[in-house]
Amino acid sequence: EAGVTQSPTHLIKTRGQQATLRCSPISGHTSVYWYQQALGLGLQFLLWYDEGEERNRGNFPPRFSGRQFPNYSSELNVNALELEDSALYLCASSQLRGTDTQYFGPGTRLTVL
Amino acid sequence: AQSVSQHNHHVILSEAASLELGCNYSYGGTVNLFWYVQYPGQHLQLLLKYFSGDPLVKGIKGFEAEFIKSKFSFNLRKPSVQWSDTAEYFCAVNAENQGGKLIFGQGTELSVKP
Numbered sequence: 001e002a003g004v005t006q007s008p009t010h011l012i013k014t015r016g017q018q019a020t021l022r023c024s025p026i027s028g029h030t031s032v033y034w035y036q037q038a039l040g041l042g043l044q045f046l047l048w049y050d051e052g053e054e055r056n057r058g059n060f061p062p063r064f065s066g067r068q069f070p071n072y073s074s075e076l077n078v079n080a081l082e083l084e085d086s087a088l089y090l091c092a093s094s095q096l097r098g099t100d101t102q103y104f105g106p107g108t109r110l111t112v113l
Numbered sequence: 114a115q116s117v118s119q120h121n122h123h124v125i126l127s128e129a130a131s132l133e134l135g136c137n138y139s140y141g142g143t144v145n146l147f148w149y150v151q152y153p154g155q156h157l158q159l160l161l162k163y164f165s166g167d168p169l170v171k172g173i174k175g176f177e178a179e180f181i182k183s184k185f186s187f188n189l190r191k192p193s194v195q196w197s198d199t200a201e202y203f204c205a206v207n208a209e210n211q212g213g214k215l216i217f218g219q220g221t222e223l224s225v226k227p
């Protein structure tokens with residue numbers, strides 16, 4: 001069974017640009033979560049989508065947004081990129097909403113120059 | 114606010130030594146507890162989890178963890194480590210009213226000398 005997949009693996013952008021990151025959950029999983037793993041800041045919760053709706057967001061500005069598609073895949077958009085947005089962005093999925101076990105993808109390394 | 118604390122940032126052990134990594138959380142309600150591992154160059158993988166029942170849970174690769182509710186702790190143990198256990202270990206917690214959010218500890222880097 002395929003795990004969570006993310007694309008692209010690496011993304012290089014300049015300050016002020018927009019970045020789009022994509023995630024495909026494990027087959028049968030309907031919840032998708034996004035986390036940021038920045039150097040020195042650890043793993044921080046960004047967003048949770050379930051059944052196409054945003055269910056919760058972490059303490060991040062509105063320029064971090066996303067959506068979930070009918071096939072449960074998800075997209076994370078980061079607008080007006082800043083240097084401190086450079087991080088590994090992890091996507092996770094779970095079969096049940098909320099407190100179920102989350103399984104992580106390999107991440108997208110975003111570098112903002 | 115809910116938080117997770119891992120006691121050690123970097124642990125160095127020789128092969129066959131015993132391992133215990135501490136994890137404490139601050140939340141008074143019902144929680145689900147996890148340990149994840151990130152091997153060099155690989156993605157975050159689930160080691161073990163506790164939802165309810167027997168507070169001593171066993172995971173993959175010989176790891177186990179004990180949930181002690183009175184101490185708000187969920188320490189990870191392994192009787193004899195191997196060089197291949199070199200990795201970063203993360204303790205994580207979520208709860209029903211936290212909106213799907215996993216709260217992670219800052220991670221413990223384990224280096225095992227052959």
